[in-house]
Amino acid sequence: MVSKFFYHFFKDKLLVPHEASIYLNLITNLVVIGIFGYILFKLLRFFGKKFLGKIAYKTKTSFDDLLIKNKVFRNISRIIILSMFNSSLHILLEDLPFLYRYFEKVVSIAIILFTVWLIRSILLSIKDFLREFSSFKDKPLESYVQIFMVILWMIAIVIAFSVLTDKSLYRFLTALGTFSAILLLIFKDTILGFVASIQITINDTVRLNDWITMEKYSADGSVIEINLASVIVKNFDNTVTSIPTYSLISDSFKNWRAMNNSKGRRIKRSVLIKVNSIKFVEDLSSFNKIELLKPYIANSLKEINRYNTEKKIDKSLLINGRNLTNLGLFRKYLDEYLKQHPKINQELLFMTRQLESTPNGMPLEVYAFSKDKTWINYERITADIFDHIFASISYFDLEAFELPTGNDLNHLNK
Structure with missing residues (x-):
């Protein structure tokens, strides 16, 4: 054994006593085994990287590449080195049997820990491999x-x-x-x-x-x-x-x-209408020019006139009988506008509805679903719809509510 040579060399040269020579023998053996183990570990790593790496690169599956990436073969090399060291302990400590028990425990615990790391590396490789399949990407x-790993560490700690x-x-x-x-x-x-x-x-x-x-x-x-x-x-x-x-x-x-x-992303937003701007419509000439309202106005006038005639309603007052309102026309216009909008999903529910009146006005809500669910496109579609709504309000003699600003207050003071 190489260590025996160094042991006798130093013993003869330094003339150390017998008890000290035993420890010198142990230290010499540990150094030699350590150097040998380090060289063997490097050789195993080199073999794993060069030879196994080339094989993994040539195979069709990516699982072997992931085994190398997650250091499976490095952990196997460590366990091999420790197992060899453990099997040679009785030779190293033949002159110090009382130390054998302690060294064996330390090496056994180290093998347990590296075994846990090896299993962890294999599990990480399996996880990364499953991630390549669409059915496991969101799991x-x-x-x-x-x-x-928690269960495994608990078992390992108990065994240790x-x-x-x-x-x-x-x-x-x-x-x-x-x-x-x-x-x-x-x-x-x-x-x-x-x-x-x-x-x-x-x-x-x-x-x-x-x-x-x-x-x-x-x-x-x-x-x-x-x-x-x-x-x-x-x-x-x-x-x-x-x-x-x-x-x-x-x-x-x-x-x-x-x-x-789903097939669409919901648009649920409202605009506040001033209540005092809501009124009956006497002159429909301007509204008849709005293309989306023409069929509705024609059908509604026939029904309203027939009802008022049958009931002999006194139309000297506009409040009597049935009448069209500017808010009703505006609501119908928005329904028709949504119906022909190319980016609104017509298969899903869409409508324009009134909500309960508030101190800030009458909420008129648009409830619909955009075909495009991407956030940025959804916001643009919603903005385009409400740009059109705010621009259309004045055509129906309606006003949108907003709190007075500094200029409004200054105008009142004048």
Whole structure:
């Protein structure tokens, strides 16, 4: 053995006593084994990168590339080196048997830890591989990996303590039951996150890339990550919000996925009309020039005149009988305008309706669905519709309500 040569060399040259020579032998062996192990580890890594890397590059599947990317073969190399070191411990410590037990425990625990890291690397590779399939792109795979890793780490820690204390797993787990309440307190958030992840998956509450809104956490954007502890949301202002996973079960939030999967995005916006500008229409000549209203006015006049004639209504007062109003005509005009609008989905509900009157006027609401659901296009469609509405109001002798500004007040004072 190489270390024996160095051992006798230093013993003869330095004339060290017998007890010191035993420790010198141990140190020499450890140094030699360490250098040999390091060289072997580098060789295994080189073999993994060059040979296995070339094989992975030539194969059609990307799974082997992901195994290399997530350092699976590096962790295998570490376990091989540690196993070889563990098998040679009885030779290294033949003169110091009392140390053998402690070294064996340390190496065994190191093997357990590197085994956990190896399994983690394999799980990450599987997760990345599944992400390549469309059916798994919106699934919270990170949560599954983290749940498995929490369980795996708990098992590894129990085995490590069992090795460290020389107690059987059964006895160690029995003793551990005494501290279950403390463990539940320590892992409370993890347990809640674990339960929430299962419920989110089963109920399909949230997926990756879903647009969600949660006012409690000022979240309004797309879900970019779902893990055991939190759901990460990238807001539309490019900030990032972290929401505890359990909050998606215990608190209320809005998921816009159904809207994205539907045939349209809802437009629900109103304009306030001054009540004192609403009146009966005596002269319909100007309204007859509006193309969208011509058929409606002709049909309505026939029905109104027939009713007033049959009922012998005194039309010397305009309030008597049935009459057309400028607000009614405007509402009908907007219905026809929405009906012929190319960017409004005609298969879904659309209408113009009056809401309950307020101190600020009569709300006239447009309720419709745009075909384009993309946010920027949706806002442009809505803006175009209401640009037209505000520009059309004056043609019906109506006024939109707005609070008086400084110029209005100055005009009143004059």
